Amino acid sequence: MSVSSAQESVSDSLLAEKAVDEPLVTPLAGFRFIPFRRSDLLQMLRSEARLGPAQERRFEGAVLAISENFRNDFHDSRQALKDLYADLDPDADTRQFPDSALPQDEAVKQLTERLAFLLNRANYEELSEGQLKKAFRSKSLFQIRLRVDLKDFGDVMLFCRGSSERTATVKLLFGLIKRQVRFLNYERVVLFLRFADRGAKTDSEFTPGRVMIKLFQNVPDADLEMLFPNTRVAMRWTDRLLIGIPALASGAIVATTKLGAPLLLLGALGGFWLGLHSEPVALDKRGLLVIGAGIAALGVYLWKQWSSYRNRKERFRQALTRDLYFKLLDNNAGVLLRVLDDAEDSECKEAFVALYFLLAEARALSAKELDSVIEDWFALRWYARLDFEIEDALKKLEYLALAEEHDGLWNVSVQTSTSVVDPS
Structure with a gap:
């Protein structure tokens, strides 16, 4: 369970075990997300001061071209997603025009495909069914039993971005004993649910066919159950x-x-x-x-x-509710807009970094060499371990006519073009 200062107030004397201090954080390699804002990343690159005057002008011009391309690309995606989700949104306050509505199953199918594609561009990873079941079997840091009936949902998807292994001190037997526990923490989690029609067993608050999308922060993998709207608290022995x-x-x-x-x-x-x-x-x-x-x-x-x-x-439920209050970032249509913005930033950041180091190296590099240069720079200079998507970044630069490949080696294009196309 997250143990930031705001969330430490969740501690309850009835919780048999609860984190009581700031956790040690160990970032995990293998995640693609670049954990810096777009503007900060540009400042980090500029602070390297490895480009000559002509290269600097070329880089700044390319930054504008890259930003403009993805701004136009995601503007079109934004409206398409909003239209697909409009008739499935439980929070919608607009009326439906019958002739414009897709059949519900088709709308859900297109929405899930587009959302999965968008989240991938935003560097989210989808949790498999096996990973989800493993998390459900894990022991909650609250040391209570949480139960979720997945039959309430026709579709369930969980995506996470940013992962770290944390260590925290927890209490046992009303604080008489303390021990260290390690857990996997997800920085961002997107939950996609479509409510199923279970007849008489359908919860009155779950409208069949409606789609709920939630965005959370700092979620331990063992406590993923608490994100579901039908979570039940069960007493342990x-x-x-x-x-x-x-x-x-x-x-x-x-x-x-x-x-x-x-x-x-x-x-x-x-x-x-x-x-x-x-x-x-x-x-x-x-x-x-x-x-x-x-x-x-x-x-x-x-x-x-x-x-x-x-x-x-009831006190267990209240403790979970208070903790969840600090984790929830956005709901439904708001999640789509935030993820769109994140995806645009991710696409731009990858292109910026790849182009800068192609210019800075001033020689042709293989994709593997460039990938190693970039990942080492993040790890050694900024203490960020990540799996940079070099192939995707180079593909973007090639479509934007900013880089080219010959015999497996990449270099900046001889003539930078300002006419950009959709690299996806």
Whole structure:
């Protein structure tokens, strides 16, 4: 569970284990995302001061051409995505024009394909079904059992971007014991859900066919279940024991102090009615009061135990809700717009970096050599380990007539063209 200062307030005495300090973070290699803003990345490249005056002018002109190309490209994608999602959006406040609407299944199919393509351009990775099931089996950092019924959804997709392995100190047994745990943390997670029609079992808040899209930050892989709208909190055996043992002890006290006389009287009546003894038992007004008092005491005891169980579960839910408050970044159509912006930035950043180092090296390089130069620069200069998409970056530069390849070696184009086309 994330342990930033805002989220540390989530700590609850009822949580058997909870992170209590800032985690150690180890970035994982293999993710394509460049973790710097577009404007900052340009400043980082310029600060290298490895280009001569003519090369600097060429680079700055190419930056403008690259930015203009992707601005136009994503402007068209933005409207197409909005139109596809309009009739599936649970938050829509516009009326539907019948002649313009696609069949729902076709709209969902096109939306999922376009969204997956867009997220890939924004450097998100899709979690496989196996990875999702593994995460569901993992032990939650909240140390509670979370359950999700996937049958409520016709389609489920999870995408993540940015991953790090974190270490945090957690408490055991009300802080008496502390131990270190390691967990995989996703910086960004996009959740895509289409609600299924389950007939009478359909939740009243889940409109069949509607599509929900959520964007979250800082999500441990073991707590992916809490992102779903139908998450249920289940009590672990340790939590049940914490309630059950005191309940049994207090139950024994109630049985001996409050229920002794009523039980003896009821036992005598039962024995007489069953013929176990012949001596009649007088059930007078006092006897009825004794039995009534015993039943009332038993009812109060059972109600207190049920309330204790219910209140404990409710506090777990409140803790999850507070934590989720800090993780949620955007909903539905807003997610599409944010991801579009992220994808545009990612495409531009990859092209900027590849072009700069082709200019800075001032010689023809193979894709593998250029990839090594760029990844080493990020790792050694800026302490960022990533898997740079060199083939995709060079493809963009080639389509933009900013780079060319001969015999497996790449170099900047002899004549930079300002007429740009869609490189995707």
